[in-house]
Amino acid sequence: MLEHWPALDWLEIISENFMVRGGRPLYVIDRIRERYPIVMHGVSLSIGTTDPLNFDYLRDLKALAERVRPAWVSDHLCWTGVGGKNAHDLLPLPYTEETIEHVVARVRLVQDFLERPIVLENVSSYLTYRDSTGSEWDCLAEIARRADCYILLDVNNVYVSAFNHRFDAMDYLLAIPVDRVVQFHLAGHTDNGTHLLDTHDHPIIDPVWRLYAAAVRRFGPLSTLIERDDHIPELPEVAAEAEHARRIQKQVDDEAFAEPRAFLADDQRA
Numbered sequence: 001m002l003e004h005w006p007a008l009d010w011l012e013i014i015s016e017n018f019m020v021r022g023g024r025p026l027y028v029i030d031r032i033r034e035r036y037p038i039v040m041h042g043v044s045l046s047i048g049t050t051d052p053l054n055f056d057y058l059r060d061l062k063a064l065a066e067r068v069r070p071a072w073v074s075d076h077l078c079w080t081g082v083g084g085k086n087a088h089d090l091l092p093l094p095y096t097e098e099t100i101e102h103v104v105a106r107v108r109l110v111q112d113f114l115e116r117p118i119v120l121e122n123v124s125s126y127l128t129y130r131d132s133t134g135s136e137w138d139c140l141a142e143i144a145r146r147a148d149c150y151i152l153l154d155v156n157n158v159y160v161s162a163f164n165h166r167f168d169a170m171d172y173l174l175a176i177p178v179d180r181v182v183q184f185h186l187a188g189h190t191d192n193g194t195h196l197l198d199t200h201d202h203p204i205i206d207p208v209w210r211l212y213a214a215a216v217r218r219f220g221p222l223s224t225l226i227e228r229d230d231h232i233p234e235l236p237e238v239a240a241e242a243e244h245a246r247r248i249q250k251q252v253d254d255e256a257f258a259e260p261r262a263f264l265a266d267d268q269r270a
Contacts, residue, residue: 002031006235008242012225015042015073019060029068038070039183039223041152045075047106047120048093049082055113062114071223072182074119074152077103077140094129095139100146107147119182120144121152124160124189124198136161137175144180151176153219154185155212156204156227160196169211173218181219186212186245187227201230204241213248217256221249 011032018025032038044057065073078090093099111117122140144151153176162169188202204226216222224245228238 002028004235005035006239008036008239010037010039010071010223012039012041013068015040015061015064015075016044018068019057019064026067033068038068040065040068040070040073041121042073042075043090044080044086045110046080047075047077047110048079048091048099048103050102051082051084053106053109058110058113065114065116072119072150073114073116074121074183076123077120077143078123090123092123092125092127092129092136093139095132095134095136097133100139100142103143104147107143107149111147111149117149119150119152121154121185122157122161123154124157124164124196126164126195126197128165135167135171135175137172141176141180144177149180151181152183152185153181153215154187155215156185156187156189156208157198159208159211160189160198163196170214173211173215176219178219182222184212184215184219184222184224185227186224186241199230200227204244209244209248212245213252216249216252221253224249 013029018029020026029038040061042061045061046054061073076090078092080090081087093103107118107120120140120143122136125136140151143149153173158169158172161167162172186204186208187198187200188204188208190197190199190202212224224242226238226241226245232238
């Protein structure tokens with residue numbers, strides 16, 4: 001990055017990688033911030049856990065936000081540990097009224113502490129809870145409304161969970177309030193036949209691109225990030241995927257009157 005300064009619109013950082021007191025990470029982020037807009041994306045807020053909020057973590061997060069001046073700060077609608085133990089994974093929640101009330105209260109506390117709204121991302125999931133009384137999409141939408149926070153819509157996660165739990169991905173998109181979504185994620189996943197894993201180590205597949213087109217049609221041409229965490233190719237290959245997202249946004253803009261489901265293949269509609 002510092003040598004070539006590639007022609008990118010903006011960058012997303014994993015917040016925890018830069019929540020340090022000094023050294024090269026902060027030197028690099030200070031240099032990059034001079035040229036690119038940045039958003040902060042965390043993996044350790046654990047907004048859904050029953051553990052108390054970690055205010056040491058929040059103080060470090062706030063200090064980084066004051067340094068980086070991000071467009072927004074995001075994390076995931078999930079829990080990452082309990083009893084002080086970190087599972088190092090983004091674990092799904094039961095979708096109940098109790099969960100909604102619990103998460104809304106915690107989001108409000110976090111936003112008050114950070115003095116800014118936060119953005120919550122939908123996670124991919126591989127199990128459900130017997131106690132759930134609603135859907136993930138209704139739970140996410142209701143939390144965003146009540147807590148007055150925003151949504152990072154991960155299109156690949158919607159696709160992965162729709163396959164794993166046999167629901168219609170368009171039902172998810174159509175339930176999310178348009179005025180709450182500020183960003184998209186796109187990524188590749190691993191197909192294990194009976195289930196998909198959100199691994200961020202493959203190119204984005206065509207059905208996810210089609211679902212992305214439907215999302216752009218509904219929510220608009222929002223900031224879109226290509227995630228790649230393993231088997232990372234050379235930068236031009238990743239940049240080409242970003243350019244493909246730009247082309248889809250232009251296509252949708254040219255067909256602005258089209259119905260969202262028109263972008264999906266027949267096998268994605270049911």
